[in-house]
Amino acid sequence: xxxxxxxxxxxxxxxxxxxxxxxxxxxxxxxxxLERGRDLEHIKDYVNANKEAWEFPxxxxxxxxxxxxxxxxxKRDYPLNETVLDMWVKDKESPYTETKPFSWFRGYHxxxxxxxxxxxxxRFNQWDFEANLADGHGVDWPIRYAxxxxxxxxxxxxxxxxxxxxxLDVLPDGEFMPAMEMNCVEKDVAxxxxxxxxxxxxxxxGRSANITVPHQDRVNCQxxxxxxxxxxxxxxxSTQSSTLPAAMKTGRLTLRPYSIVTEVLYDKxxxxxxxxxxxxxxxxxxxxxxxxxxxxxxxxxNSTWILMNSATDIWPDxxxxxxxxxxxxxxxxxxxxxxxGKTDAFSDRYQYGRRPTGIYIPRFRNIYSDKRDYVRGFxxxxxxxxxxxxxxxxxxxxxxxxxxxxxxxxxxxxxVMGFGEMLPYHDNKISLNKNVKDKWGLPVxxxxxxxxxxxxxxxxxxxNDAKEMLEAxxxxxxxxxxxxxxxxxxxxxxxxxxxxxxxxxxxxxGNNQVxxxxxxxxxxxxxxxSASCVNPSLTYMAMTARAADTAVTALKNGTL
Amino acid sequence: xxxxxxxRSIALLTGASVVGGEFLLSGCKNPAAGKISFSPAVIDxxxxxxxxxxxxxxxxxxxxxxxxxxxxxxxxxxxxxEQQDVFVKGISEVDHQAKTQTQKKFMDxxxxxxxxxxxxxxxxxxxxxxxxxxxxxPVHYYTMIKQLTLWGFFxxxxxxxxxxxxxxxPGRYDGNAPYTKGEKAWAE
Numbered sequence: 001x002x003x004x005x006x007x008x009x010x011x012x013x014x015x016x017x018x019x020x021x022x023x024x025x026x027x028x029x030x031x032x033x034l035e036r037g038r039d040l041e042h043i044k045d046y047v048n049a050n051k052e053a054w055e056f057p058x059x060x061x062x063x064x065x066x067x068x069x070x071x072x073x074x075k076r077d078y079p080l081n082e083t084v085l086d087m088w089v090k091d092k093e094s095p096y097t098e099t100k101p102f103s104w105f106r107g108y109h110x111x112x113x114x115x116x117x118x119x120x121x122x123r124f125n126q127w128d129f130e131a132n133l134a135d136g137h138g139v140d141w142p143i144r145y146a147x148x149x150x151x152x153x154x155x156x157x158x159x160x161x162x163x164x165x166x167x168l169d170v171l172p173d174g175e176f177m178p179a180m181e182m183n184c185v186e187k188d189v190a191x192x193x194x195x196x197x198x199x200x201x202x203x204x205x206g207r208s209a210n211i212t213v214p215h216q217d218r219v220n221c222q223x224x225x226x227x228x229x230x231x232x233x234x235x236x237x238s239t240q241s242s243t244l245p246a247a248m249k250t251g252r253l254t255l256r257p258y259s260i261v262t263e264v265l266y267d268k269x270x271x272x273x274x275x276x277x278x279x280x281x282x283x284x285x286x287x288x289x290x291x292x293x294x295x296x297x298x299x300x301x302n303s304t305w306i307l308m309n310s311a312t313d314i315w316p317d318x319x320x321x322x323x324x325x326x327x328x329x330x331x332x333x334x335x336x337x338x339x340x341g342k343t344d345a346f347s348d349r350y351q352y353g354r355r356p357t358g359i360y361i362p363r364f365r366n367i368y369s370d371k372r373d374y375v376r377g378f379x380x381x382x383x384x385x386x387x388x389x390x391x392x393x394x395x396x397x398x399x400x401x402x403x404x405x406x407x408x409x410x411x412x413x414x415x416v417m418g419f420g421e422m423l424p425y426h427d428n429k430i431s432l433n434k435n436v437k438d439k440w441g442l443p444v445x446x447x448x449x450x451x452x453x454x455x456x457x458x459x460x461x462x463x464n465d466a467k468e469m470l471e472a473x474x475x476x477x478x479x480x481x482x483x484x485x486x487x488x489x490x491x492x493x494x495x496x497x498x499x500x501x502x503x504x505x506x507x508x509x510g511n512n513q514v515x516x517x518x519x520x521x522x523x524x525x526x527x528x529x530s531a532s533c534v535n536p537s538l539t540y541m542a543m544t545a546r547a548a549d550t551a552v553t554a555l556k557n558g559t560l
Numbered sequence: 561x562x563x564x565x566x567x568r569s570i571a572l573l574t575g576a577s578v579v580g581g582e583f584l585l586s587g588c589k590n591p592a593a594g595k596i597s598f599s600p601a602v603i604d605x606x607x608x609x610x611x612x613x614x615x616x617x618x619x620x621x622x623x624x625x626x627x628x629x630x631x632x633x634x635x636x637x638x639x640x641x642e643q644q645d646v647f648v649k650g651i652s653e654v655d656h657q658a659k660t661q662t663q664k665k666f667m668d669x670x671x672x673x674x675x676x677x678x679x680x681x682x683x684x685x686x687x688x689x690x691x692x693x694x695x696x697x698p699v700h701y702y703t704m705i706k707q708l709t710l711w712g713f714f715x716x717x718x719x720x721x722x723x724x725x726x727x728x729x730p731g732r733y734d735g736n737a738p739y740t741k742g743e744k745a746w747a748e
Contacts (some may be wrong), residue, residue, distance in 0.1 A: 052717070052728065053748070057633055059715040061567070062580050064637040183735025223730040350739035353730035354748065388714075388724075388745040389569060395682040397613045397706075398675055402621070405573075405714065406723050408745045 006254070007555075008293035009276055011261045011306065014112025015525040016540045017297035018239030018247070019155070023548035024295070025250040029555075032289055033247070034259040034278060036298070037108035040115070042086075042240035046230025056082050076103050077489050079116075084228045087116055093439040096160035096228050102447035103488035104301070109240040110257055112299065113219045113491070116228055118379065119208040119236050119356065121161045122534035123152050123172045127367070127510075132530050135375045138329060138424035139500045141529045142510030145172070151542035158246075159237040159541060162357075163207030171362040171379075171534070177203050177212045180221075183400040184349045185357050185384035185412045189473040196472035201364045206381055208357040209237035209538075212560055217245070236356070257281045260440060264294055264319055266311035273319075274517045279440055293519050293551055294558070297544065300525035301430055304496040305445055306508075307514070307522075308432050320507040320514045320522075327431055329424035329498050330449045331531040333490035337459060337482035338380065339466035340415030341475030349385055357381030361416065361469070363533055365461060374457040376423065378533045380466065382416030412468055414475055418462030421533040422487075423454055424495055449487045459485075492536050494528035512547040519560050523547045532542060572652050574707050576689050576699040580638040596636060596644050600698035602651055603628035608667060609654060610709040612674040619723040622709055631708045650701020657681065678702075720747035 007029035010020040021033045043049075044088055053059045060083045063071075067080060073091045074080040080088075089106040096104060107113040126145040133140040149172070156175040164179040180192060182205050190203040210221040218241055220236035227236050234241035247253040258281040265288065267274045275290035296303040308318035315321045353386075361380035365372055387409040394399065433446040463480045470478045500506020503515035508527050514520040523544040525536060532539075554560040567578045598606075610622035610631075635647050654677075658666040661680070662673050669677065685700035692699075713719040720726045724747040 050728075052726075053715040053720065054717045058638060059630075059711065062634065063639065066637070180733060181735055186735070187742045224728070224732045348739055350737045350743075351733075351735050351746075352737045353727070353733035355733045355735070387569065389573070395679055395686075397678055397682065398615055399617050402614045402617060402723065405710070406744055407742065408739065 004032075004289055005392075006136060006289060006291040008009040008032070008289040008295065008551075009034060009289055009296055010295045010455055011276065012036075012112065012296070012298035012302070012524065013110045013239055013244070013255070014297065014299060014524070015114045015117070015239065015537050016109070017112070017295070018114060018243035019541050020295040020297050020523060020548055021247040021253055022243040024293070024552065025247045025252040027548065027552040028252070029293070029552065030252045031247070031254070032291065033253060033255045033262055034276070034289075035110045035255065036114075036260045036302075037089075037110065037257065037259045039255070039257040040109045040111055040240070041234050042234070042245070043230070043321045046232060047086070048077075048229045049226065049232045051083075051229075054364050058082055061359070070325070073103060074105060075137055076486065077105075080107050084116065087230075094435060094444075095438060096444045096448040097433045097436055099235050099446055099448040100450050101486050102449055103294050103486050104447070104493070105488070105491050110255065111161070111244075114238040115230055115240065117537055118535065119227065119412040120360075120510065120535040121156070121159070121163070121174075121209045121538040122177065122206050122360075123174055124148070124532045124534060124539055125170055127170075128530065128532040128534075131376060131532075132424070135373070138530055139498065139502070139505050142499050142501045142506075145323065147510075148539070148542055148546070151546040152304075152538065155538065155541040156547055159209050159242060159538075160211035160218070161206075161207055161209055161538070162212045164182060164204050166202060166204055167203060169364060170364075174207070176207070177215070179209075180210070180355055180357055181205065182359060183351055183384055184346050184354075186412055189384065189414060189470070189475070190359070191450060192212050192473040193469050197364075197469075200471065201361065203359050203361045206357040206360040207297065210235055210356050211237075216242070218242070221356060223353035223355060225356045227356050255515070259287075260442070261306055262286075262309060262442065264296075264306060264310040264517075265290075266314065266319060266517060268314065271517070273517055279442070284440070294521070295548070296520065296522045296536055297524045300493040300496055300528075301322065301445055303522050303524055303526045304430065307497060309443075311517075312514045315516070319518055319520065322516050323504055323506055325426070325498060325505060326507050327496050328426050328429045329492040329495040329527065330428040330430060330447075330487075331422045331424055331492075332449075332487050333419045333492045333531065333533065333535075334422055334451055334455050334459065334485045335485075335490055336485045337463050337466075337480070338382065338417040339463065339470050339478055339480045340413060341470045341478035342411040342413045344411060345477050346412055347410065359416075365458075365465075372457075372461065374454045374461075376421040376454070376457060376458070376533065377419035378418045380416040380418050382414065384412055384414035386412045414470065414473075416466050416470065418459075418466060419490070419535075420455060420458045420462055421532055422451060424498065424530055425452060428495075430496055433453070451485070451487060491530070492523060492525065493532050494525040494536060497522050497531045499527050500529060511550040512543060513550075521547045521551055568713055570707055570710055573710065574703050576703050576707075578707055578711075579643055579699060579704050580634065596648055598632040598636075603632060605654065606631050606705070607649065608674070609678070609705055610713070612671070612678050612704055613709045614713045615671075620714045620718045625713050625718050627709050627712040627716070630712035630716070631705070634708055634712075635704075637695060643704070646698040646701050647704050650705065653701060682706075714747070
C-alpha cells in the first residue's frame with residue numbers, strides 16, 4: 001500500500017490522545033489520529049443517554065447469564081451493565097493472561113475511557129513528584145510540581161473543572177469553575193471533622209470535570225448523573241465533547257477508526273521513528289503511515305505493547321527496552337474499602353437532583369509531622385445521601401409495604417472509600433505472551449502484578465481512619481467494609497514506560513520522549529514514575545499538553 | 561442510588577442477597593442457564609402474586625407495572641439453571657399452598673386470602689433461608705418472587721413516576737431541600 005505522510009501521528013483517542021490531537025493540530029501540524037475501535041459520534045451515538053430504567057430489558061443493573069459469559073473480566077466489578085455495555089471492550093475478542101489476577105477494563109472506540117471515566121480531577125502535589133527520591137522507591141521524577149503547575153492551569157481552563165479552592169499544599173488548587181455543593185449532612189460532617197482533628201483533616205466537594213457554567217459549545221451539567229452513557233449536553237469532559245471538536249476545527253485532523261497500530265517503524269540510520277504500521281480491524285490489511293512525530297496515547301499497557309512490538313531487530317524486547325524497565329513498575333490505585341454510617345439528624349431535609357461527584361478528603365498520612373509504618377498515603381472519596389424506604393415490621397406486605405417504600409429513608413447515610421498509592425515495584429510487570437493471540441492474531445499481554453506489604457499496611461489505616469473520622473463526625477452505627485481489591489480495578493493503569501533522569505533506568509526522559517528514539521512521545525499512564533493517591537487523568541492531560549509543546553518547538557527548531 | 565446500594569436495600573428487605581447479583585459479591589461462576597417458558601397464565605399468576613405484595617392504592621400497583629413479564633425476562637436471562645428450577649417449581653407451589661389452605665387456586669382466592677397466604681410464605685421463606693446450611697444454595701422461591709416484585713415495580717414507569725417522583729433532567733442540585741414527612745421519595 002502507498003504510504004501517506006503526516007506531520008504527526010497520535011495513537012489512541014482517549015483522554016491523552018484527544019489532548020495530543022488538539023494541541024498538535026492547533027500548533028499547525030497535520031495530524032493523523034488512529035483509534036483501534038469504532039467511531040463513536042458525540043451525542044448521536046450515545047444510544048442510552050436518554051433512556052429511563054424501564055426502557056432497559058433488565059432495568060439496567062442486572063447482567064444476563066450471556067453477559068457474564070461474554071465479559072469474564074468486566075463482570076468482576078461494577079462496569080458490567082447493559083446501560084454502557086457497548087462502551088467496554090469485548091473481553092473475548094481481546095484476551096490477556098494473568099500470572100497474577102489483574103482486572104483490565106478497557107474502552108476500544110473513539111474517545112476511549114474518556115467517555116466512561118469517573119471525572120475526578122486532582123493535581124499531584126509537590127511531594128508526589130519528590131516521593132521516589134525521598135523514600136528510595138522507583139526512580140526520581142525528572143520533573144517537579146513547578147514544571148507541571150502552568151500546564152495543569154492550561155488544561156483545567158479548557159477542560160472545565162468544578163471545585164472549591166482550599167489553599168492546601170497537599171492538594172493544590174486549580175483553575176476552577178464554580179463548585180458543586182455539598183449537601184447538608186456532608187457540610188455538617190466536614191465541619192465536625194475539621195474540629196475533631198484540629199484542622200489537620202479536610203473534607204470538601206470532589207473536584208470533577210463536570211462543567212457548572214456553559215463552556216465552549218457545551219451546556220452545563222444538568223445533574224442527571226448519567227455521565228457514563230455519554231452526555232447529550234456535553235456536561236463533562238470527554239474527547240468527544242471537548243478536545244476532538246477543537247482539533248477538528250483546525251481542519252488539520254484526520255481521524256481513522258478501526259486502526260490497530262501493531263508497531264512503530266524505526267529507521268536505524270536516522271535513529272528515529274518514520275511512522276507506524278496499522279492493521280485495519282475491518283479489512284485485516286496492513287497499512288503504513290509516515291510522520292515526523294509519534295505520540296503514543298493508547299492507554300498505558302497498550303502503548304507499552306506497541307513499544308514491545310517495535311524495532312525488535314535492534315532491541316529484542318522492543319523500542320525503549322534498553323533500560324530493562326519497559327513493561328515494569330506497574331501501578332494502580334488500591335481501594336474498595338472504607339466505612340459508612342448514618343445519622344438521625346436532618347430528617348426534615350432531602351436532596352433534589354443527582355450530583356455527579358461526591359466529597360473528597362485529601363491525604364493526611366505521612367505528611368508534615370505524621371509518620372506511619374508505611375510510606376505514601378491515601379485520600380477518600382464518598383458522600384452522603386438519603387436513600388429510600390422507611391423502616392417497617394418484618395413480614396409486612398401489601399399497602400403498608402408499598403407506603404413504606406415510597407418515602408425517603410428515616411436516616412441519611414454517609415460513606416467514604418479510601419484510594420491509596422501503590423509503589424512502583426520493578427517486579428510488578430507486564431510482558432508479551434506470544435502463545436496466546438487475540439482476534440487479529442496479535443500476541444497478548446501477560447499481567448504479573450500484586451500489591452505488597454506497604455499497600456497492605458496502608459489498607460489498615462484506610463479502613464480504620466475512615467471509621468474514626470465518621471465517628472468523630474457524630475455518625476451512628478459506623479461500620480467498616482472491604483470489598484476486596486484486585487489490581488487493575490482502580491482502572492488507573494500506570495507505569496511500564498516510566499519517565500526518569502537516566503536512560504539506564506527509565507524509558508522516557510523528562511519531556512516524555514523515548515530515550516532511544518526521540519521523536520516518539522508517550523504521554524498516557526505508561527509514563528508515570530509514581531502514582532500519588534489522586535486520580536491521574538488530569539495529570540495525563542497536563543503531561544500531554546506539555547509534551548506537545550516541547551515536541552512542536554523542537555520540530556520547528558530542527559532539533560527533532 | 562447506585563447499583564450496589566439498590567441491591568443491598570432489596571437484600572435487606574428480603575433477608576437474602578439478590579438472586580443474580582451474587583457475582584458482585586463473590587465473583588462466583590454460574591453454570592449455563594437453560595431455556596424456560598412462561599405461559600400467559602403463569603404471567604397472570606405472577607402478576608397477581610406481585611399485586612398482593614405491592615397492591616394498587618392511590619397509585620397503580622405491581623400488576624399495572626406488569627411485573628409478571630419482568631420476572632419472566634429476569635428469570636430467563638439472569639438466573640442460573642439451578643435458580644430457574646427453584647423459581648419454576650415455586651410457581652406451582654404457590655397454587656399448591658393455596659389449595660392446601662383454601663381449597664382454591666391462588667387466582668380464585670380473595671384479596672384477604674392471598675394476603676394471608678403470602679404472609680405465611682414470608683415466614684416460611686425466612687425460616688428456609690436462615691436454615692440453609694449452604695448459603696450459596698438458592699433461596700426460597702418466594703424470596704425470588706418478592707425481590708423481583710420490588711425491583712420490577714420500583715424501576716417500572718408507573719412505579720417511578722406515579723408511586724415515586726422522578727426527575728429525568730433535574731437541571732440543578734439542592735442538597736438541603738426542605739422535606740415534609742409523607743412526601744414521596746425520588747425514584748433515583
